[in-house]
Structures are given as C-alpha cells and as structure tokens.
Amino acid sequence: MGKELGTTVLExxxxxxxxxxxxxxxxxxDNGLIDRAALESGYWQVHEQSGLGDHAxxxxxxxxxxxxxxxxxxxxxxx
Numbered sequence: 001m002g003k004e005l006g007t008t009v010l011e012x013x014x015x016x017x018x019x020x021x022x023x024x025x026x027x028x029x030d031n032g033l034i035d036r037a038a039l040e041s042g043y044w045q046v047h048e049q050s051g052l053g054d055h056a057x058x059x060x061x062x063x064x065x066x067x068x069x070x071x072x073x074x075x076x077x078x079x
Contacts, residue, residue, distance in 0.1 A: 022066035030071060040064055
C-alpha cells in the first residue's frame with residue numbers, strides 16, 4: 001500500500017490564490033470588463049517567452065478551466 005500524499009501549506013495557499021484569480025477573471029469577463037480571449041492569449045505569449053515550466057502551464061490551464069466552470073455555474077443560476 002502506498003502512502004497518501006497530503007497537500008502542503010504552500011500548495012493550499014497557491015490553490016486559494018488560483019481560485020481567487022479565477023473568480024476575478026470570471027467576474028470581469030461576466031461583466032464585459034475584459035476581453036478574455038486577448039487576456040488569455042497574451043498570458044500564453046508571455047508564458048512561452050518566459051520559459052516557465054510544465055507545472056506553471058498546468059496551473060494556468062487549470063485556472064482558465066476554473067474560470068469557464070465558474071461562468072457556467074453563474075449562467076445556470078440566472079436561468
């Protein structure tokens with residue numbers, strides 16, 4: 001049997017920050033205050049140029065996915 005790995009304090013804190021960022025982006029997009037496509041495209045250009053690793057890429061893919069889920073949830077609540 002393998003030992004279950006728990007999350008570290010750093011992982012929990014970073015997760016909370018990603019959640020807040022996702023909610024902020026979703027709120028801004030939902031209210032027409034940002035061009036989400038331009039923001040996301042610009043981020044990926046900077047990411048590619050900065051040479052950030054795979055973990056950063058997966059985190060941001062998760063963040064943008066969480067934005068989509070949040071927007072879908074809000075849309076469903078309006079109906």
